[in-house]
Amino acid sequence: MASQGQQPQPQIQPCRYKTGKTLGAGSYSVVKECVHIDTGRYYAAKVINKRLMAGREHMVRNEIAVLKRVSMGHQNILTLVDYFETMNNLYLVTDLALGGELFDRICRKGSYYESDAADLIRATLSAVAYLHDHGIVHRDLKPENLLFRTPEDNADLLIADFGLSRIMDEEQFHVLTTTCGTPGYMAPEIFKKSGHGKPVDVWAIGVISYFLLCGYTPFDRDSNLEEMQAILVADYSFTPMEYWRGVSLTARQFIKKCLTIDPTKRMTAHEALSHPWIAGPESGRGEEDLLPTVKKNFNARRTLHKAIDTVRAINQLRAGGMGMMDGALSKQPSRVNDQVENSKPKDEGDVHADGQMDVDMKDADSGAMDPRGNGMGQSEAQIEEQKRRINATQQGLWENRGNAQAA
Template sequence: MPSSVTVPCQYRTGKTLGSGTYAIVKEAVHIKTGKYYACKVINKKLMEGREFMVRNEIAVLKRVSSGHSNIVTLYDYFETTNNLYLCFDLCSGGELFDRICAKGNYHEPDAAALVRTIMKAVQYIHDSGIVHRDLKPENLLFRTPAEDADIMIADFGLSRVHGRRKSSICFTEICGTPGYMAPEIFKKTGHGKPVDIWAMGVITYFLLGGYTPFDRDNQQLEMQAIIAGDYKFEPAEYWANVSDVAKDFVSNCLTVDPKKRPTAAEMLEHGWLADEKPHYVPDPESPTGGPTDLLPHIQKRLDAKSRFRRAVWGITAMRRLARVRANFKRTVNKYKEESEKEEIN
């Protein structure tokens, strides 16, 4: 576990920003400088037997922190009697899709610019000997609300120190977010850096269409589709507004065999990201032949998915989770409440 490297009273915690399985994230201000951070608060009792997870996250972030403008930095970590605290960049600009939907329009070159930036950060992570293992839109945050703010890769809780070779296979456990997990994770055949490229393919598909390529009625069907690489660029009216070059980029990322899947460096050389002239389908109603606005279709799909999720969560999913995880959730909530109540000022 981390040693007490700083005096707890140097910070004052504020509002809760989010909550995960093992931790909550609170706003924290450094008393002397007045600078704000996102502070991950981890209850020690909850982490008993899992201390390696915290040590691993710190080890990973030490390798990549401050080395790239599009990766969150770990500035400090310390402990009190009850909790562990990790202080990161406070990304106040919101999540990726919230930002996109707040724009008045959104075009394929915008998506390419975002993917290029994120892929460069992934290349840096991989070159540093790290595999992220949980790339998804929710972990892509903007540093500030400013229009030109950096997009940041966050949440390295599932990341691992990895060999520097692409072919290095180190891990066999199932981890990540189901819709973004690569086939080799489900098959338990061993996985490494190529899982992040697969996730980038899913993210790019999502950025262009507003839904994931393996979206199915239940998780079992989704897993089967992922293992088989069973996806299509449908419905046709959505994807008619996306260039063939962009679709080819997605297909390259979603190569089922991880040994044949390109690296981040290779994907950065793909025409969709590397060509000087941007790729897009011209808007037939644009007098200048500019790109077609993708936002209407994306918002339509996101709104439909949000309504569907609310219905499912309200009827089926929550019942099942309540039966399976009742005792675990009670314990987690108890410890997280203790963490949230502790004052460090």
């Protein structure tokens, strides 16, 4: 019996889940496959490192609140099955979406038509309308957050990742002001910081629709700044014409209504569901197989952006070398291993039935590079050698870095 004035110790309960392979990783969390020990059912567990989330715990609490409000309410929304916390981590257990991401699924198809794109957007819009009806704005809609429940052809498409979502209490406030989201899918009002709400999701639907019909986004530019400038004035077009020749005018009109700069004049999710491209007959849609064009454009732009990133990295290498005096930092010990190691969630209190809870924060700190890896203190010859290897391999800036450092 605890003495008077002594706080009772928290009760320790055995974990009901056993984790398996890693499905994905972010800056402060990993997603792992897990199985419920008693039922044998498989789920996905989002493991969130409390230390890395220090000062931002409200984001996780908010995500839980959002999922609790909408779970089991719509077939196209990921369901929150369970949530709990240990001394070091927070856990969100959700549906296990085994069907993969939206665009990966499209690329595996033998053919892909405008009607297929309309069906995908209809399912997404239906879920978005449900969210909006329940006072929730997602704020991070993009193809990567649209997952299929199973590998079957008729599998449900699920909206996932509610980390940036917000519950909008209409009686207390009407707009949000935080800049958030993925740049290419963000609405103008987010960049303007003039206040935003549910219309940002419809803008994102317009960007996704454009992407699904041609393989690239409407505001695709060489930098985030140029992308933002294009978004602010809705600077986009349905060009080159050969990529849009097989797409109906109705589809383009739908995109235009979604990508309206003024959020008060933008379609609502329910209005979008009633648009002819979504609700009308398939006979009004293009009949050309879009898969070859979509795949070609997607792969071409992915290669282009990799090349642009490589050039920027080389320029940073040069700038780093020019800014050094006598290689002052080149002999400093690397701290990359320490930083990555310290970013891992600790195991104490997180033991499962097998006695392990291994969580790898693979990209926990994008700045965790050793000084020489950033070009500091390197000679011109060393930088040129790195440039040569980059151009030769096209497999990443840091491949075989250890050999270069030993040279």
